[in-house]
Amino acid sequence: MMRAGPSQEEIRKHNLGTLLRHVHLGGPTSRAELTSLMGLNRSTIMALTADLTAAGLVREELPKDTGKAGRPSLVVRPESSRVYVLAFDVGVDRLAAARVGLGGVILDRRVALRQRGSFDMPQVVAILAGFARQMLRKTRPDTICVGAAAAFCGAVRKSDGVVRIGPNIGLEEMPFGEELSGKLALGLPVNVGNDANLGALAEHTRGIGLGCRDLVYLHGDVGIGGGIVVNGQLLGGFAGYGGEVGHMIVNPGGRPCACGSRGCLEAEVGERALMEHAGRGGGEAVGRDGVRSVVDAADRGDVVAQEALHGVGNWLGLGVANLVNIFNPEMVIFGGTLREMYLGSAAQVRSQINTGTLGASREHLRLRTSGLGDDAPLLGAAELAFGKVLADPLDVLSRQTS
Amino acid sequence: MSQGPVLELRGINKSFGAVQVLHDVAFSVYSGEVTALVGDNGAGKSTLVKCIGGIHPIDAGDYFFEGEKVHVSGPRDAADLGVEIVYQDLALCDNLDIVQNMFLGRERKSGLVLDEATMEEMAAKTLDGLSVRTVTSLRQYVASLSGGQRQTVAIAKAVLWNSKVVILDEPTAALGVAQTAQVLELVRRLADNGLAVVLISHNMNDVFAVSDRIAALYLGRMAAQVKTSEVTHSQVVELITAGRSGELGIKNGNGAAS
Numbered sequence: 001m002m003r004a005g006p007s008q009e010e011i012r013k014h015n016l017g018t019l020l021r022h023v024h025l026g027g028p029t030s031r032a033e034l035t036s037l038m039g040l041n042r043s044t045i046m047a048l049t050a051d052l053t054a055a056g057l058v059r060e061e062l063p064k065d066t067g068k069a070g071r072p073s074l075v076v077r078p079e080s081s082r083v084y085v086l087a088f089d090v091g092v093d094r095l096a097a098a099r100v101g102l103g104g105v106i107l108d109r110r111v112a113l114r115q116r117g118s119f120d121m122p123q124v125v126a127i128l129a130g131f132a133r134q135m136l137r138k139t140r141p142d143t144i145c146v147g148a149a150a151a152f153c154g155a156v157r158k159s160d161g162v163v164r165i166g167p168n169i170g171l172e173e174m175p176f177g178e179e180l181s182g183k184l185a186l187g188l189p190v191n192v193g194n195d196a197n198l199g200a201l202a203e204h205t206r207g208i209g210l211g212c213r214d215l216v217y218l219h220g221d222v223g224i225g226g227g228i229v230v231n232g233q234l235l236g237g238f239a240g241y242g243g244e245v246g247h248m249i250v251n252p253g254g255r256p257c258a259c260g261s262r263g264c265l266e267a268e269v270g271e272r273a274l275m276e277h278a279g280r281g282g283g284e285a286v287g288r289d290g291v292r293s294v295v296d297a298a299d300r301g302d303v304v305a306q307e308a309l310h311g312v313g314n315w316l317g318l319g320v321a322n323l324v325n326i327f328n329p330e331m332v333i334f335g336g337t338l339r340e341m342y343l344g345s346a347a348q349v350r351s352q353i354n355t356g357t358l359g360a361s362r363e364h365l366r367l368r369t370s371g372l373g374d375d376a377p378l379l380g381a382a383e384l385a386f387g388k389v390l391a392d393p394l395d396v397l398s399r400q401t402s
Numbered sequence: 403m404s405q406g407p408v409l410e411l412r413g414i415n416k417s418f419g420a421v422q423v424l425h426d427v428a429f430s431v432y433s434g435e436v437t438a439l440v441g442d443n444g445a446g447k448s449t450l451v452k453c454i455g456g457i458h459p460i461d462a463g464d465y466f467f468e469g470e471k472v473h474v475s476g477p478r479d480a481a482d483l484g485v486e487i488v489y490q491d492l493a494l495c496d497n498l499d500i501v502q503n504m505f506l507g508r509e510r511k512s513g514l515v516l517d518e519a520t521m522e523e524m525a526a527k528t529l530d531g532l533s534v535r536t537v538t539s540l541r542q543y544v545a546s547l548s549g550g551q552r553q554t555v556a557i558a559k560a561v562l563w564n565s566k567v568v569i570l571d572e573p574t575a576a577l578g579v580a581q582t583a584q585v586l587e588l589v590r591r592l593a594d595n596g597l598a599v600v601l602i603s604h605n606m607n608d609v610f611a612v613s614d615r616i617a618a619l620y621l622g623r624m625a626a627q628v629k630t631s632e633v634t635h636s637q638v639v640e641l642i643t644a645g646r647s648g649e650l651g652i653k654n655g656n657g658a659a660s
Contacts (some may be wrong), residue, residue, distance in 0.1 A: 292579050292580065295579045296578065296579040299579060299582075339583065340579070340583065342611065343582070343583050343586055343607065343608075343611050344579070344607055345607060346607045346608070346609075346610040346611035346612075347606040347607050347609070347610040347635040348635065349610070350610040350611075350630065350631075350634075350635070351610070351633075351634035351635045351636070353631075354631055354632060354633065354634055355634060359632075362631050363631070365631065367611075368590065369583070369586075369587055369590075
């Protein structure tokens with residue numbers, strides 16, 4: 001059946017969401033700016049802000065000092081300390097939980113190191129839920145939790161948040177979101193996304209990639225994850241597994257990968273490859289410390305470490321070159337441990353890109369390290385958790401307060 | 403950035419007595435970009451930078467700033483144009499705090515006394531604008547700071563004066579890996595904020611990690627100025643060590659730069 005355009009109510013819902021999103025992403029914004037940003041007239045903006053203010057999502061204030069003549073336009077601020085989400089990040093070596101306020105402010109956080117080895121879901125869920133309870137206990141009574149989401153170092157099915165495979169922590173088919181949601185017992189579903197996908201989202205909305213509509217984010221943990229933003233949208237693929245650049249084969253028949261294949265980008269560039277090439281396989285330092293120790297040794301003239309970094313840098317450059325040819329991104333961001341790896345082998349990475357890509361594709365390419373650092377996946381999870389309230393602000397709020 | 407260079411030198415010659423250090427050097431730097439200045443020891447990098455900074459008068463050649471021909475006859479002239487140089491020794495005073503260092507010699511006054519509040523606010527704003535989170539208190543003595551923090555303060559000091567060109571002499575030398583990463587990111591942020599940055603470095607990873615252009619000096623001549631997206635590591639090494647690489651570089655030793 002044909003529909004006769006959106007109803008008044010739908011338009012209002014859409015406008016409320018859009019206004020809230022502007023304030024959420026752009027921080028305090030004056031009514032005058034909102035008027036021009038949204039292309040609505042002043043009385044509509046006033047009505048919308050009044051609704052959001054009444055719901056306790058934003059508040060309006062006089063600006064401190066505009067330095068201009070005339071009556072200043074009221075500034076609309078997100079109620080960051082009142083409206084928040086719970087965000088979780090499950091990495092190979094690290095578990096993190098945070099309470100993130102509207103506007104993307106981390107209000108509170110808890111971090112635990114995770115021992116490598118087999119993944120014990122009940123234990124991980126218990127730790128994260130415990131963190132959440134600790135943080136919730138410290139909140140004031142007038143605060144409100146409007147969502148929860150987790151970043152996970154594995155391939156996550158979009159439809160139900162089931163982690164299909166996490167090769168670096170050895171697990172398959174795990175209903176992580178459901179488990180965590182049950183343990184939290186807040187009556188909120190926990191959305192789950194791939195950590196690198198969410199990292200890309202965070203860098204795109206509040207990090208170094210702000211304003212870039214086309215970017216590739218590469219996240220180094222033990223493996224290599226990727227998130228690709230095309231024309232402002234995260235590339236999800238058919239079922240949500242898009243952007244797994246770590247399993248792009250760069251060296252046919254090369255090193256075995258935890259996924260079962262050989263010569264994947266993460267097999268050649270991941271932490272294990274670097275440590276083994278540097279003669280530190282099975283060593284004491286792992287994760288970021290391990291990578292740093294190799295870069296440090298190379299810097300001090302350790303030939304083995306230098307060779308290892310050169311090799312890894314060449315494969316990384318080759319992988320990025322392929323991505324640049326396919327997606328023509330404006331920016332490629334190196335996050336997680338890839339930050340250190342890129343800075344320590346940039347000469348190789350760039351040389352490979354410069355010889356392996358079309359001149360036109362790399363002309364405006366910018367290579368950057370993460371602007372949010374280790375918080376990128378966590379803040380991306382927060383964005384995912386805010387998704388619902390931004391889509392329909394009043395409905396979510398009324399359900400949570402009732 | 404497709405506009406012209408913010409600072410451009412043409413045909414610069416400089417001799418110390420009988421020794422000619424710079425031969426007909428051309429050099430351009432652009433707003434919003436990091437230009438890496440590379441070259442072997444004794445290639446003339448420091449001399450070129452001191453000519454830009456007005457410390458050495460140039461013997462011949464033209465100095466253009468924002469398209470206008472200018473005469474720089476001293477460090478004050480360069481500072482007035484908006485050119486700041488951070489030397490390797492950083493020129494910080496250990497016995498002064500961060501704010502005092504940033505305003506050293508250019509203190510703000512209100513009436514007869516120093517305007518500490520305004521200075522502290524400006525210093526805080528500058529560090530904030532550079533997203534510097536490593537410094538906890540602005541009233542810390544510089545003696546108590548780490549190498550990376552000192553470098554950060556020295557760079558912030560250069561940025562404070564609405565400068566347009568900031569020249570950094572080996573900012574990552576003598577720093578550990580973690581601090582090198584922070585300083586490199588700061589260098590990149592300066593350019594992303596719109597400044598023209600010149601980075602002198604011997605470390606090819608640093609050069610390739612953050613630069614947009616590479617200018618290679620060889621025995622006092624500009625071997626080549628290239629975009630970082632157009633060259634490989636080995637080409638740059640050849641330019642540094644031999645002055646040429648394939649089509650790039652000095653042709654047949656007649657001193658003409660490409």
